[in-house]
Amino acid sequence: MDVIVIHVLNALLYSSVLFLIAGGLSLIYGVMRILNLAHGNLYALGAFVSAWAIGLATGPNTPSVVFFLLLPVGAIAAAIAGAVIERTLLRPFYKRPEEYQLLMTFGLLMILEDVIRFIWGPAPLTATSVYASLGSIPIGDGRYPTYNLVIIGVGIVAAVFLWAFIYKTRFGVLLRATSQDKRMASALGVNVNLIFIEAFTLGCFMAGLGGAIVVPSQSAVLGMGVDALVLAFIVVVIGGLGSLEGALAGALIVGVVREFFVTMYPEVELAVLYLIAAFVLLVRPAGLFGRA
Secondary structure, eight states: HHHHHHHHHHHHHHHHOOOOOHHHHHHHHHOOOOTTTHHHHHHHHHHHHHHHHHHHHHHOOHHHHHHHTTTHHHHHHHHHHHHHHHHIIGGGGTSOHHHHHHHHHHHHHHHHHHHHHHHHHHOBBOOOHHHHHHHHEEEEEEEEEHHHHHHHHHHEEEEEHHHHHHSHHHHHHHHHHHHOOHHHHHHHOOHHHHHHHHHHHHHHHHHHHHHHHHHTSSSBBHHHHHHHHHHHHHHHHHOOOHHHHHHHHHHHHHHHHHHEEEEEEOOHHHHHHHHHHHHHHHHHHHHHHOOO
């Protein structure tokens, strides 16, 4: 039973991080119809900025609370970067075919990778002081890192917040109206450009938050953004691109399946995830919660 509990927690841990990345990707596509290929390196940017900020603050007498206050810095940096990117680079391409938008965001993916390399170099950055400060809790005869529970909690809070934000606020109504019919929303007085920049910024914030909360338990390394982007696409293919409910369901499916195969058959872990995505595409091309 102890082992089962630990595996369930590991699955929820992985699902929480994936939901933050894939949820932001789906939010941007659902409102703006832009497939943001740069999303993965915005996740990496959040990880690097948080690790760098925590590293600067780390000292023999630094209170643990300072580390936790610095964690969201990476998410804020990703949100600011997203706002600048949307306003300066993406907006001129809204009326052009999707191929131009894909090419632009793919180029941004490459550029952000080189920007990260230029600023922080090729060496990994760590923020293990946050991870170590919370210790671990007993689960049966074993112990489980307390910080992992924090990540799960952040994922749950993010899911509840997004649901309430989109379905229970006036801005959420405007967001959904814009996603359903941009021209009609504009004709009724909605500032579509403002909705777009806010949606893109929020989606980038979620990606940056995913990177920020994961960096204390693993190093920020070059290439982590591409790996995260691939897994995020598997999640949105399963759940449905543009659907937050689908992002949550897809993240849970991928988290549970990955944990099972990592434990039992690690050599086919990624292959199984791709097979699940392929099966969903064959049976339901729009995904479990997506619309055709």
